[in-house]
Amino acid sequence: MPTHVHAPDPVSGPAPRSPHAPVPDPVHDPASDPASDDGPLGRERAHLAASRAALRAMRADAEALDISDVTANWVNAAALRHQIELRIAALADLAHTPLFFGRLDYDGTAGENAGRFYIGRRHVHDAAGEPMVIDWRAPVSQPFYRASRADPMDVALRRRFGYTGGRLTAYEDERLTDPAAADTSSALLRAEIERPRVGPMRDIVATIQPEQDEIVRAGIGGTVCVQGAPGTGKTAVGLHRVAYLLYAHRERLARSGVLVVGPNRSFLQYIEQVLPALGEVGVAQATVEELVAHVEVRGEDSPAVARLKGDARMAEVLRRAVRDGITAPTEGLVVVRGSRRWRVPVHELEEIVTGTAARDVRYGAAREALPQRIAHAVLVRMEAAGEAPDDRVQDAVARTKAVKDLVKAVWPPVDPARTVLRLLSDPAFLARAADGILDADEQRLLLWERPPRGVRGARWSPADAVLIDEAHDLVQRTPSLGHVVLDEAQDLSPMQYRAVGRRCSTGSATVLGDLAQGTTPWATTTWEEALAHLGKPGSRVEELTRGFRVPREVIAYASRLLPHIAPGLAEATSVRDSPGSLEVRAASSPDSPTADTVRACLEALEHEGSVGLIAADARIGELGRALADAGVDCLAPGEETSTEARLTLVPASLAKGLEYDWVVLDEPAAVVDGEPDGRTGLRRLYVALTRAVSGLTVVHSAPLPEQLAAP
Numbered sequence: 001m002p003t004h005v006h007a008p009d010p011v012s013g014p015a016p017r018s019p020h021a022p023v024p025d026p027v028h029d030p031a032s033d034p035a036s037d038d039g040p041l042g043r044e045r046a047h048l049a050a051s052r053a054a055l056r057a058m059r060a061d062a063e064a065l066d067i068s069d070v071t072a073n074w075v076n077a078a079a080l081r082h083q084i085e086l087r088i089a090a091l092a093d094l095a096h097t098p099l100f101f102g103r104l105d106y107d108g109t110a111g112e113n114a115g116r117f118y119i120g121r122r123h124v125h126d127a128a129g130e131p132m133v134i135d136w137r138a139p140v141s142q143p144f145y146r147a148s149r150a151d152p153m154d155v156a157l158r159r160r161f162g163y164t165g166g167r168l169t170a171y172e173d174e175r176l177t178d179p180a181a182a183d184t185s186s187a188l189l190r191a192e193i194e195r196p197r198v199g200p201m202r203d204i205v206a207t208i209q210p211e212q213d214e215i216v217r218a219g220i221g222g223t224v225c226v227q228g229a230p231g232t233g234k235t236a237v238g239l240h241r242v243a244y245l246l247y248a249h250r251e252r253l254a255r256s257g258v259l260v261v262g263p264n265r266s267f268l269q270y271i272e273q274v275l276p277a278l279g280e281v282g283v284a285q286a287t288v289e290e291l292v293a294h295v296e297v298r299g300e301d302s303p304a305v306a307r308l309k310g311d312a313r314m315a316e317v318l319r320r321a322v323r324d325g326i327t328a329p330t331e332g333l334v335v336v337r338g339s340r341r342w343r344v345p346v347h348e349l350e351e352i353v354t355g356t357a358a359r360d361v362r363y364g365a366a367r368e369a370l371p372q373r374i375a376h377a378v379l380v381r382m383e384a385a386g387e388a389p390d391d392r393v394q395d396a397v398a399r400t401k402a403v404k405d406l407v408k409a410v411w412p413p414v415d416p417a418r419t420v421l422r423l424l425s426d427p428a429f430l431a432r433a434a435d436g437i438l439d440a441d442e443q444r445l446l447l448w449e450r451p452p453r454g455v456r457g458a459r460w461s462p463a464d465a466v467l468i469d470e471a472h473d474l475v476q477r478t479p480s481l482g483h484v485v486l487d488e489a490q491d492l493s494p495m496q497y498r499a500v501g502r503r504c505s506t507g508s509a510t511v512l513g514d515l516a517q518g519t520t521p522w523a524t525t526t527w528e529e530a531l532a533h534l535g536k537p538g539s540r541v542e543e544l545t546r547g548f549r550v551p552r553e554v555i556a557y558a559s560r561l562l563p564h565i566a567p568g569l570a571e572a573t574s575v576r577d578s579p580g581s582l583e584v585r586a587a588s589s590p591d592s593p594t595a596d597t598v599r600a601c602l603e604a605l606e607h608e609g610s611v612g613l614i615a616a617d618a619r620i621g622e623l624g625r626a627l628a629d630a631g632v633d634c635l636a637p638g639e640e641t642s643t644e645a646r647l648t649l650v651p652a653s654l655a656k657g658l659e660y661d662w663v664v665l666d667e668p669a670a671v672v673d674g675e676p677d678g679r680t681g682l683r684r685l686y687v688a689l690t691r692a693v694s695g696l697t698v699v700h701s702a703p704l705p706e707q708l709a710a711p
């Protein structure tokens with residue numbers, strides 16, 4: 001029989017549970033009082049106390065480090081001091097973050113404690129350097145996530161710990177090699193998943209699932225793409241992969257950098273505390289718009305224009321536009337040095353220019369190399385005449401006015417923003433660059449009705465900024481980071497994929513998304529295509545289908561939309577069965593559901609955890625006023641929920657990636673109507689319907705979209 005022990009803490013009682021799906025009663029170990037000092041729980045608490053003392057000692061050691069002997073140089077000293085301060089901060093003992101959450105006892109090891117490892121968020125060792133807690137990312141911790149009865153990976157016992165307010169109150173055992181032990185599902189895992197949500201996103205280190213761990217620990221060399229239904233843990237997995245990679249390849253990534261790209265600031269605020277909680281620092285976060293912010297964006301394109309500007313064909317149009325100014329020299333070069341004149345004939349200059357143009361180098365790099373190549377031709381002539389010029393002479397020739405003037409004429413400097421401005425305002429220039437690529441109608445679509453006078457005065461759109469970024473890269477290579485996580489990737493245009501891809505051209509990426517949640521007119525239809533635009537063709541695509549957020553009833557309801565929005569995709573399963581989690585209410589007034597929506601919010605606030613009121617963007621103003629009239633304060637998305645401020649008013653356009661314990665969805669038809677076309681509207685609705693952890697109340701006065709009707 002498996003030993004399932006759960007010892008309720010006499011002071012604080014059992015772990016808090018969601019009222020909607022109680023954890024089944026654990027089995028008590030009748031042999032001993034597990035909570036007594038020498039019972040199993042007592043011994044685990046003793047190890048926890050000893051580990052915390054060891055951590056305090058590690059911190060004290062770091063604080064006591066005297067670096068005055070190490071370096072006399074104050075710059076080095078300051079850098080070292082900074083490192084030490086980071087280490088001291090990382091060694092803080094956070095009262096509400098358990099130091100370890102699991103234990104592994106390996107098979108066949110002698111002695112009571114040999115082969116026993118406590119798994120936690122960070123490494124802790126005692127004064128003799130013996131490990132007390134092993135970092136969850138270390139190789140020895142991996143079986144905690146992967147070992148199974150089918151493949152025990154030498155693990156005899158896996159123990160999970162339960163905490164209440166920082167106090168160790170329960171544990172649960174699995175004996176993986178005991179043939180008599182029955183398979184049981186983990187009550188502690190369920191309790192963690194059922195936990196009412198409030199505040200920013202939390203780490204899942206204690207409960208990463210085997211299929212998630214495969215992705216988290218995928219090698220740094222490869223790009224992994226994850227397709228997953230709402231709530232399957234894509235974001236969680238992506239962030240934990242960053243933490244894992246920083247552990248396994250710290251030096252390399254500290255040098256090259258890591259970037260997390262998310263759909264908007266609210267989302268980035270929601271996830272930003274997951275990484276520091278994992279003990280990581282220095283990971284940049286940005287939206288795609290922020291990555292390409294070369295100009296101020298003040299304009300907007302129609303969907304048709306935005307789609308065309310985001311089309312991958314624009315890359316070739318831009319390449320030609322940037323190189324449009326390259327011209328063949330019209331006359332030979334004459335360089336005067338001292339009393340001598342050196343001539344390079346026009347045909348040879350032409351060869352140099354065409355040879356440079358044929359090389360696969362950036363426009364700017366080629367422009368920098370050109371004077372030297374021309375000077376070399378002069379040098380060859382000097383040598384033929386019996387002179388022995390060295391590198392300094394070549395440099396001097398390269399800097400002469402004659403060479404500079406020639407380069408300016410044949411390979412003029414290019415300003416990326418001005419090039420795009422000209423492309424969108426000068427029909428002849430566009431026609432040259434787009435010949436054979438864009439037809440006449442498409443070219444007309446691209447041209448501004450009233451061309452601006454200059455870069456500063458232009459009303460640049462988000463898609464224009466991406467074009468400018470591409471032009472920048474054509475002129476000068478964009479530096480690549482070591483790893484990029486791209487979340488909600490389904491919404492990017494091909495040109496946006498290229499913008500992200502050049503930021504990891506020599507690194508790797510984790511691409512996370514759900515084709516059914518694509519809400520841009522250019523949303524991708526296949527991951528293979530997206531990966532090709534990203535510059536990582538043929539990368540591994542994994543699918544996650546086990547949903548950890550949305551209750552079964554709610555996901556089944558939302559999935560009625562799937563055949564209309566992403567016909568090929570499988571419906572997600574849910575690990576959470578909470579009857580009564582879905583209620584669809586017709587509003588009492590046929591005109592507007594506002595009063596009923598406010599009432600539904602007040603009812604939702606009676607539950608524990610955060611409440612999200614999601615509504616069509618156009619209804620946010622009215623709902624905000626109605627909530628204020630009812631004396632209810634609400635937050636904006638991205639603002640941190642707390643036990644005091646739990647209600648967030650969320651425009652449907654910002655709901656992606658977020659989650660709330662209870663969601664009230666106002667007027668689904670208005671959410672659909674808020675989008676330019678029916679399919680995007682239904683996808684937006686699908687996103688809104690899948691944000692709830694414990695329950696969803698739908699309030700409507702207009703008829704529900706017919707696609708939501710029971711199949």
Ligand SMILES: Nc1ncnc2c1ncn2[C@@H]1O[C@H](COP(=O)(O)OP(=O)(O)OP(=O)(O)O)[C@@H](O)[C@H]1O
Nearest residue numbers: 204207208209230231232233234235236548549657
């Ligand atoms: N192994 C796990 N253990 C506990 N909780 C988990 C696990 N995996 C995911 N979760 C939780 O499930 C919720 C959904 O996860 P996440 O936001 O990463 O999903 P997602 O696939 O990115 O969803 P969406 O497509 O809606 O953005 C989060 O609260 C996350 O902490």
